[in-house]
Amino acid sequence: MRPLLVVGLLASLAACGDSGSTSTGAGGGGGGGTGGSTTSSNERECIATFRVLQKDAYSDVAGRSSDLWPPHTTTVLDVTCDGTPAGGSFHENHGTLPDAKDANGDVFLVEVGTYTATGPESAVQALATEYAACVCEPETKFLSLDTIDDATAQSLINTVSTYLNDNLTCDNGTTPDDVVGALQNGDVDVAIMLFGDCTWIGATSFEEGLDDALTTILEETAEALDGYHVCNNDAALQKSLFDDFKATGVAKTCDATASVCHGPMWLYEP
DSSP: OOOOHHHHHHHGGGOSSSOSSOOEEEOSOOOOOSOSOBOTTSOBEEEEEEEEEEEETTOSSSSOOOTTSOEEEEEEEEEEETTEEEEEEEEOTTTOOTTOBOTTSOBSOEEEEEEEEEEEHHHHHHHHHHHHTOOSTTTSEEOSTTTSOHHHHHHHHHHHHHHHHHHEEEOTTOOHHHHHHHHHTTOHHHHHHHHTTEEETTOSSHHHHHHHHHHHHHHHHHHHHTTEEOHHHHHHHHHHHHHHHHHHSSOOOOOTTSGGGSSOOOOOOO
């Protein structure tokens, strides 16, 4: 079953996080001594640990409530050599710092994946250097109210509104325009509640209707949004850099021109 990406498409106009800029920060500390195991080239053997952290996008409550809701994704890369911290950094990806807490004092982000790769220190540190600069900008723009032009934003709203009005029927006094209005106001919880009063015309289940809606809306907006990305695109790009290193042992150049940076990635499961 697909996530509520129809909701996410409009909610994205409130951004995939809290900030319009990508930030990076210092991670696992400075380098250690020179003792311990070495590689054949007399380098220390090092471990790169890549962590993927997520929370519900657009939510001010910690954690993930459902795989059916778009996540915000932050990534972290830590380096240890012979068990000693040897550097690291993170990408909050336009949104949430790794240790940020909600109003209840709970850490927003939950770990959804941890991956490790080993190699000689020079190779692992080269990976860390590439990772520190690995973002989709400036090849594509972050999709937010600050970056999207008025005509494109209105086109997105019109596309979703037209589709919902043509394909959704609602009870209890709710209308498709009520759903759209709640989303435009940033009232995501209200929009989800209103969706509960509605059914998709011609669909055998709500899930089937969502799949059809997602397919159609993404097709109709793909060209307009090709030059934009959200937080999850950045995270996927960073994960692909790490995966390449794990497979080859070589730190490749982070390629922000890759297709993963083109078009908002509403859902991301590492």
